[in-house]
Amino acid sequence: MEKKQIIIDTDCGIDDAQAIMMALAAPHVHILGITCVFGNAAVENVCQNVLAVLSVCEQEGIPVFRGSGSPLVTGSCLINDHFGGDGLGDVITDKDPHWEGKIQKEHAVNAMIRLVSENQKKVSLVALGPLTNLALAVRLDPCFPQKLKDLYVMGGNMEGKGNVTLCAEFNFAMDPESAYVVLEEFLCQTYVATWEFACRNMLTWEFFEELINQDATAARFMKTITSRCSAYSKESLKNKRDIYFGAGFVSYDSYAMAACIDSSVITESIECPVAVELQGVISRGMMTLDRTKELKKSHSVCVFTTCDVVRVGQLLMGSLRQPINQ
Ligand SMILES: [Ca+2]
Secondary structure, X not given: OOOEEEEEEEOOOHHHHHHHHHHHXXXXXXXXXXXXXXXXXXXXXHHHHHHHHHHHOOOOOOOEEEOXXXXXXXXXXXXXXXXXXXXXXXXXOOOOOOHHHHXXXXXXXXXXXXXXXXXOOOEEEEEOOOOHHHHHHHHHXXXXXXHOOEEEEEOOOOXXXXXXXXXXOHHHHHOHHHHHXXXXXXXXXXXXXXXXXXXXXXXXXXXXXXXXXXXXXXXXXXXXXXOOOHHHOOOOOOOXXXXXXXXXXXXXXXHHHHHHHOXXXXXXXXXXXXXXXXXXXXXXXXXXXXXXXXXXXXXOEEEEEEEOHHHHHHHHHHHOOOOOOO
């Protein structure tokens, strides 16, 4: 069977690490490359985090590319410390001093265009961070979206509930213009795993304990990077997620990856046009669903609403049992 070809665009925080491991564990998936973007940490940290994940899973042969270090337009880039300053919980002490030599010389956006052009209509692009690299790709090559098989985006919202601002989700809020460009101009089959979708399909903290306490190198790595991170602490102050959706464990990026790896994961979705607000004082970066077709847009995307949580749990469990030949 021909393997499913994917490119992962990531701002590698803890949930990205989990999602990348999920792709690495999938026997029918071939990762053509991993492209890095700022977001959960500065892009230099993101590159190091991706290399660390590949090292833990003994998959260092996968090329890693450095991409955008700042958003398309907005000058100041507020790096969120949700997963610590380095994006992986600020607990890794044995950082690789030679990491830069392990990053490909080619820029992430050029690599993305080249890899997709060489494998037209075969590549699924899974975007787990701010969409800056993708927006730049369509500017450099306007045909880039139509060369993709499909696009999976973790980001945006479907109920107007924001996590970093009142109405906007982190990845879209970090670079609203790029989110706008991607959702306006990527006319390929597009799937969106919003923040509220992930929260509404959360797992339990009991599941999380079982997940990270598995006897494998990747599980021990995940246990370490989540050990001092307030985002993984049940005792931390109630955050927006708890208030809106109740308590539980949500590995945001893993939902988009799970849907790409196994389409049966998604059990319900909404097919409709979407738009990203750029002007709003309160709602800048918010994604809106145009279910009544008021915007007269011809292109619709698939917005996930419910998934098979048991199956997601199985994929998460398997992803931490790495390296595979251990
Ligand atoms: Ca991410």
